[in-house]
Amino acid sequence: MNQTLPNFPLSILYPEMILTISACVLIFLARAFARAHKHTLSSIAFFSVIAAMGCAGSLWNFPRWENLIEFFLIDRYAIFFKLVLLVICALTILISKRFLSDTDTERGEYYGLILLATIGMMIMVSGADLITIYLGLETMAIASYILAAYFRSDERSSEAGLKYFLLGAFNSGIILYGMALLYGATGTFNLAEMHRIVSGLSGPAELRLLYFSLILLVAGFGFKIAAVPFHMWAPDVYEGAPTPVAAFLSAGSKTASLAVLIRVFTVAFGLFTELWQLWIAYISGLTMLFGNIAALRQTNVKRMLAYSSIAHVGYMLLGLASGIEMGSSAVLMYAFVYLFANIGLFASLILLTRNGVPKESTADFSGLSRRHPLIAFAVTIFLLSLTGIPPTAGFIGKFYLFMAAVKSGYIKLAVVGVLASVISLFYYMRIVMAMYMEKPADTDAAALQPSTSLGYAFSIMVFVILAVGIYPGPLLDLARESLSSIKILS
Amino acid sequence: MTHIFGTPILTLLCFLPLIGTLAIVIFTRKDEEKKIKNIALWFSVAAFLISLLILPRFRTDTAEMQFVERAEWIPAIGAEYLLGIDGISILLILLTTLLTVIAVLSSSTAITDRLKEYYGSLLLLETGMLGVFMALDFVLFYVFWEVMLVPMYFLIGIWGGPNRLYAAIKFFLYTLFGSVLMLLGILALYFLNADPAFGSGEHTFNMITLFNVQLPFHFQCWIFAAFFIGFAIKVPVFPFHTWLPDAHVEAPTAGSVILAGVLLKMGTYGFIRVCLPMLPQASEFFAPFVAVLAMIGIVYGALVAMAQTDIKKLVAYSSVSHLGFVMLGLFAMNSQGITGGVLQMINHGISTGALFLLVGIIYERRHTRKIQEFGGLAHVMPVYAALFAVTLFSSIGLPGLNGFVGEFLILLGAFQKELWYAAVAVSGIVLGAGYMLWLYQRVMFGTVTHPENKMLKDCSRREVLYMAPLIILMLWIGIYPKPYLRLIESSVMGTIQSLKRPSAGPDLMAMASQTPPETAALI
Known part of the structure; x- marks a missing residue:
């Protein structure tokens, strides 16, 4: 192995570098002018994310994206996920502004931490090497723990942070143990190399190590x-964490972890595909059913969204179980589609929040269609997308997932999946029902005016959901191309 | 020929109502009631006129799809934007556009709240329904099928009766449950067709290609089961009918008209468009089973209708009974049966639509639908009583009116299939005459028992105006059904042809065991 740093163009690291610099500025320098120029904080964060997006996007046609650095990959798969994560980050910043200024907690650290977590995620999806992946994972995790507990004076938030930290730290140990075993069996950290070595392994002791590490990694990433x-x-954690943070975690950290999961399993454990697909299939069935059934009972919308996000992970795992080609590209597609509707709903909760008092029950949505018809329409679109009703993007995502499942023969699992999404209709429509068919509990319409940034966020999300729902071709091609870059590696 | 006056006519027809919805949403304010109503009316009338324009150019001598429009949509999975119509869909399209105009007209005094959303939903619903009858690509078909659920959910849930929330979500859940299973059936067809042993070997959702798929029997049965649940819930076939009375009773009048007139037909349309031609052997195999369910529906629906005290609920259960006839006709699988079934779909749309309108008229005046609240209305409202009588006889199937032609053909078809099918079905007609005449007697005849009813106003000019086309159609189809039958004929013959198609024989059955894992795993 080459020990010196290879010669590579710096531009492949621009996205991460931009965010790092911006995060440092926000955390260390912002103190100086924080009180006077609050707008600058979110603007710095937002525009650095947009810049990073531009840089990441320009790498799409990078001539030699296969193996520039051994531990840090810039393949289309990584770029796709980086873009998705940056979109999540940008939307989170847009929806955070109003929430933070309402509670008077808008500080540089907040945006800095969001950016740091995003950097961690971006490193994760580029990781070609267990060490890189772990570094990214921890960067993300530590920033998320702090974010979850960002409202120090709020008991729920502190509890969420502490809980997340304790369990997360324990979980990091599990992942690390799994990685160590994998290293023990193969003698390398590099995923591609691992693939080669695993094919040569035959001794029962080594295989046992591999199985055991597979179990640990499934559990570890399953937690994530x-x-x-x-x-x-x-x-x-989602219920306790500040609402924009919950949105960020439920979309971002899941997407990144899922990206790593797919890469590690398809590349390093390529030979055991049938085995782990079976496990993932069972987990997927359980997750879809449990998430949706548990969500039925919730009256707190944030908690309901937490369970629904569990259910949606189940759908994505269904794709992962259904084969590398079509199934995994369906996962990529679904991850992208899901984030908009999910963040959108959290954003609507932020909109309902009044002077820092959370309004999180289904009843708080009642009469929204009279108080603010546009927002009610947007929320309806988000909910339809989550249920998977055309012409929203959620339908295309689910359609493609079930298509992959049927193709690979997981008919029973597909049946479970479609029935689970019928169940989900019930609790999603409860909100629609409250918005359109019940009398408003609160007639103060003026307080609902979304701030400019929130308004932008809503329009972007609705537009993307409808556009992808009506004309999904380009996104589908993008997801397929991204995935094909993984195969080149293995 | 797909273009009339240089425009792709089906696309124009299908999306015109959607443009109407957008126009209402964008260009009107909440309080401009008149403007909203006018936009809705003009767009629905325009859609109706366009659908009439298609008629003279429609060829009745072929079972081929006509006015086919094709464009790329999602090439990665082989889904296209593909529209086309044949003799079965054109009648349903005409029915849809006509009933939408009538629904818009009938709402103008009944709906006073949130007009923007109301008329917007109504027009959006029309786009969904027209799309279902035009789509020849399964993904597109499914998209339209589902799109239509949302506005209907709103129509029931916002402008419905006291128990509307329950009825709305029940409607949505039931139909979604059926349609997701149908989705799996579509996917199975898609992947099996991609296997050259059974189909064209390409990945396509094109229904015209899928008409030629020849699947082994056991595949057909599974796929039939998936589609059956989807369509049977929509029809609704007994025992999947329980959502229907709730939805009908709670829905506003226009919602009931559309629901009974068009939405239910989407289920039967699905059977004739998908199950019969694509899964002929399974259809043949399950036919007795479906026929028995249809007959249970006929008799059960009629008996339950007889026991109702609410007029609207009575009409709702009569729908269950009438759609049993349609199903029986379709699954008699001979030309009389299917022709009768298709014609009866139209007839039911006309006469039950009219019945719901009549119930709506009286509900607007009295705000009750209880039968015992009325009596002697014939003295107070003679025009209303006359309209009601014609509609009623049409629904019963009196010779000279439309219901007779359809039911007669269905009975002929059923008779050829199995003698006792026809025998049971006839008892349904007798029962139907029973509950309808009894209803008429209680509501219209005798002395006016309730003083509130003495002052009821007879039908207004607007009400007569929107009832008139339906009454004319009842008479026209009843007296001279030939033009309608001619429209249907060739397409029904085409369906019969595909039913007689040789099955994927034993050699193919043997091949199934050697097919690639992709297909074999589907079992």
Whole structure:
């Protein structure tokens, strides 16, 4: 192995570098002028994310994206996920502004931490090497723990942060143990190399090590994406964390962890595909059913969204179980589609929040269609997308997932999946019902005016959901191309 | 020929109502009631006129799809934007556009709240319904099928009766449950067709290609089961009918008219468009089973209708009974049966639509639908009583009116299939005459028992105006059904042809065991 740093163009690191610099500025320098220029904080964060997006996007046609640095990959798969994560980050910043200024907690650290977590995620999806992946994972995790507990004076937020930290730290240990075993069996950290070595392995002792590490990694990543039975932390953390943070975690950290999961499993464990697909299939079925059924009982919308996000992970795992080609590209597609509707709903909760008093029950949505018809329409679109009703993007996502499942022969699992989404209709429509068919509990319409940034966020999300729902071709091609870059590696 | 006056006519027809919805949403304010109503009316009338324009150019001598429009949509999975119509869909399209105009007209005094959303939903619903009858690509078909659920959910849920929330979500859940299973059936067809042993070997959702798919029997049965649940819930076939009375009773009048007139037909349309031609052997195999369910529906619907005290609920259960006839005709699988079934779909749309309108008229005046609240209305409202009588006889199937032609053909078809099918079905007609005449007697005849009813106003000019086309159609189809039958004929013959198609024989059955894992796993 080459020990010196290879010669590579710096531009492949621009996205991460831009965010790092911006995060440092926000955390260390912002103190100086924080009180006077609050707008600058979110603007710095937002525009650095947009710049990073531009840089990441320009790498799409990068001539030699296969193997520039051994531990840091810039393939289309990584770029796709980086873009998705940056979109999540940008939307989070847009929806945070109003929430933070309402509670008077808008500080540089907040945006800095969001950016740091995003950097961690971006490193994760580029990781070609267990060490890189772990570094990214921890960067993300530590920033998320702090973010979850960002409202120090709020008991729920502190509890969420502490819970997330304790369980997360324990979970990091599990992942690390799994990685160590994998290293023990193969003698390398590099995923591609691992693939080669695993094909040569035959001794029962080494195989046992591999199986064991596979179990640990499934559990570890299962925790990160909140798949049943490793989901316990999610509802509490999402409910307690500040709403924009919950949106960020439920979309961002899941997407990144899922990206790593796919890469590690398809590349390093390529030979055991049938085995782990079976496990993932069972987990997926459990997750879809449990998430949706548990969500039925919730009256707190934030908690309901936590369970629904568990259920959606179940759908994505269904794709992962259904084969590398079509199934995984369906996962990519679904991850992209899901984030808009999910963040959108959290954003609507932010909109309902009045002077820092959370309004999170279904009843708080009642009469929204009279108080603010446009917002009610947007929320309806988000909910229809989450249920998977055309012409929203959610339908295309689910359609493609079930298509992959039927193709690979998981008919029963597909049946479970479609029935689970019928169940989900019930609790999603409860909000629509409250908005359109019940009398407003609160007639103060003026307070609902969304701030400019929130308004932008809403329009972007509705537009993307409808556009992808009506003309999904380009996104589908993008997801397929991204995935094909993984195969080149293995 | 797909273009009339240089425009792709089906696309124009299908999306015109959607443009109407957008126009209402964008260009009107909440309080401009008149403007909203006018936009809705003009767009629905325009859609109706366009659908009439298609008629003279429609060829009745072929079972081929006509006015086919094609464009790329999602090439990665082989889904296209593909529209086309044949003799079965053109009548349903005409029915849809006509009933929408009538629904818009009938709402103008009944709906006073949130007009923007109301008329917007109504027009959006029309786009969905027209799309279902035009789509020849399964993904597109499914998209329209589902799109239509949302506005209907709103129509029931916002402008419905006291128990509307329950009825709305029940409607949505039931239909979604059926349609997701149908989705799996569509996917199975898609992947099996991609296997050259059974189909064209290409990945396509094109229904015209899928008409030629020849699947082994056991595949057909599974796929039939998936589609059956989807369509049977929509029809609704007994025992999947329980959502229907709730939805009908709670829905506003226009919602009931559309629901009974068009939405239910989407289920039967699905059977004739998908199940019969694509899964002929399974249809043949399940036919007795479906026929028995249809007959249970006929008799059960009629008996339950007889026991109702609410006029609207009575009409709702009569729908269950009448759609049993349609199903029986379709699954008699001979030309009389299917022709009768298709014609009866139209007839039911006309006469039950008219019945719901009549119930709506009286409900607007008295705000009750209880039968015992009325009596002697014939003295107070003679025009209303006359309209009601014609509609009623049409619904019963009196010779000279439309219902007779359809039911007669269905009975002929059923008779050829199995003698006792026809025998049971006839008892349904007798029962139907029973509950309808009894209803008429209680509501219209005798002395006016309730003083409130003495002052009721007879039908207004607007009400007569929107009832008139339906009454004319009842008479026209009843007396001279030939032009309608001619429209249907060739397409029904085409369906019969595909039913007689040789099955994927034993050699193919043997091949199934050697097919690639992709297909074999589907079992």
